[in-house]
Amino acid sequence: MKTKLHELLLGNKSAHLLYAFNSMDNYMKTVVRYILDGIAKDQSIxxxxxxxxxxxxxxxxxIHLTDNELEKIHIVNNFDFYFSTGSYHPPAILGHIEKMYKPLLDQNKSIRTWTHVEWSTIExxxxxxxxxxxxxxxxSADLGLTIMCAYEEEGMPESLRLSLLRTHKFILNDDGVDYSDYYDMENIIEI
Incomplete structure (x- = not known):
């Protein structure tokens, strides 16, 4: 059953979503809408x-936000974030995550994240x-975070697509949000 993203996020304290996009125009509209919705909920982005x-x-x-609202947006270059060690290295990425989230969580801030993962550059x-x-x-579940992982779908290997469907409970597309039929909560790694 499809629902609107806004409705889904109202009913969930945390959400880990996959957005597999095909159109850069739709991508831009979606990222802006996602951020505006978070700012309207007084979330740090x-x-x-x-x-x-x-x-x-x-x-x-x-166009839509005040200077004070824009200050709630913390911008990170995705290449620096994912490839700071020269390659896609999960322990280094987790270190970045801890540095970014800890100050906001220490202030009891509600956090919404948008991350553009450029999988085609991963060696x-x-x-x-x-x-x-x-x-x-x-x-996401433990800390009550809303995290959107955006991947370009064009040319995506089937193995990666299935992997992403197994690790994201919610799937966003241009028609709305749906639950992943492949999501496997039992397969989640402890931190």
Whole structure:
């Protein structure tokens, strides 16, 4: 049963969502709408995005938000975030996550994250993506976080697609949000 993202997030303290996108135009509209909805709920936003898309996203957000609201958005370059060690390395990524979230959680802030994962740049086995997504799913549930993981669907290997469906309880597309039929909560890795 499809629902609207806004309705889903109202009823859940935490959510780990997959957004497999095909259109960059829809992607831009979705990321902006997701952030605006979070700001309207007085959430702090962590935006992990490609630097070439940031100017477009920020231009749209500046139309709708005050300077004080814009200060609630914490921007991280997705390449620096995922590849700071020179490769996609889950322990280093988890270190970044801890540094980003801890100050906000210490202030009892509600946090909404958008992360653009550019899987096509990952060298090595794509199984490491599933390993990290399992940990992020547990983190989301334990800390009450809303985390949207955006992956470009074009050319995505079937093994990665199935891995993402197993590690994300909710799937977002242009028609709304649905539950993943493949989600396996028993398979989540302890932090």
């Amino acid at each position: 962590i935006l992990i995005e490609n630097e070439k898309y940031l100017p477009f996203v920020m231009r749209e957000l500046k 090595g086995p794509l199984a490491i993506v599933e390993e990290l997504e399992k940990v992020v799913d547990k983190l």
